[in-house]
Amino acid sequence: MRVKWLKPYQLGSIVMQLSVGTDSTWSLRTMIGTKIAELPVDLHVFSLQCASCKSVLRSLSPTGLVPFLEDGSLRLHDSLAILEYFNELSDGKLYPTDQGKRALSRSLCAEMHAGFSALRQTMPFTLADVSPLTAFSPAQTADIARVTTLFASAEGPFYQGDKPTAVDAFYAVLAYRLQHYGVRLQGEAGQYQQQLVAWSFLQEALAQLTSTAACSHP
Template structure:
């Protein structure tokens, strides 16, 4: 099994964290997304031309959500809560992260570099942040549900992005953001990914 990842690809990081959560250790194929002509390199592995992609025997799983679902099936459902309603909520939150917060992601590109704190919030970015506060405040504890899962992997990268831009949430939302930032798995993933980009 091989996981195709890209430099500064937040979706690659999410898939990577989920693999680690369920003790799956695919070989990594690293692609420098800042290198001219990177698309042709990605297309060697991923028919969509996007990362991440998971190469399994004679088939390819494209897109982080599909990869996470595959890892979940490989691990007897370990990436989602056991209780049906919580499982549905977790999937809903992952999908909202996957398709949402476009303005915030556009205004705050992912980076490992030190950034001046973001002081200029337009209305749409503020709406994104307010929605994130509502979501983060729902966390039961250090993780969204009873144990670390896919939803925490998805939001840990968001928590890191917010922190890079000096966006520190308060109250219960802040508690969850800080717990994700302190999560050893996120710290180890960030340390590994810094080397991907070096």
């Protein structure tokens, strides 16, 4: 399903298009990235519960997965690579200007990209109602402890201070996932979690996917 995400970004006469999917955490991260970078795109939303939608997606994306970015002849199919591209297009809006903080930001994004497997496996992302978790395995507890440490290190309303970066785009979805399953962090970690959950960029992206979750295919 094709929907408008502000107005198309154009490089000359080329329109940049971003394909995303329902219940896709990586799609949400790239959608938030477009907002931080102030790069409106043509957004295409695919219902990942629909066989017909997934068939169309496989014909477009080299991996058959979302997110998938098209900018002229360029094809990008990984969320981290897509945000790096957005950062270049926006003259660095997705990362801090300080070299050390920029390196740390990339390290944290990579950790989110590859880590927290216990939470991913046992708390599958969904916009549907779920029952809160009341007991946690050692692996879940370890992941939550690591998230707590990271979130408590936030320097302001956003991780690097007053302005959102790629780190916030990557961890906002995790903050929402934890709260969705009844995990509310305490202290400074909890403050950052609640800031991310209430963040308008996340809420707008969630609403966008929710509004297009119903598929028109039989």
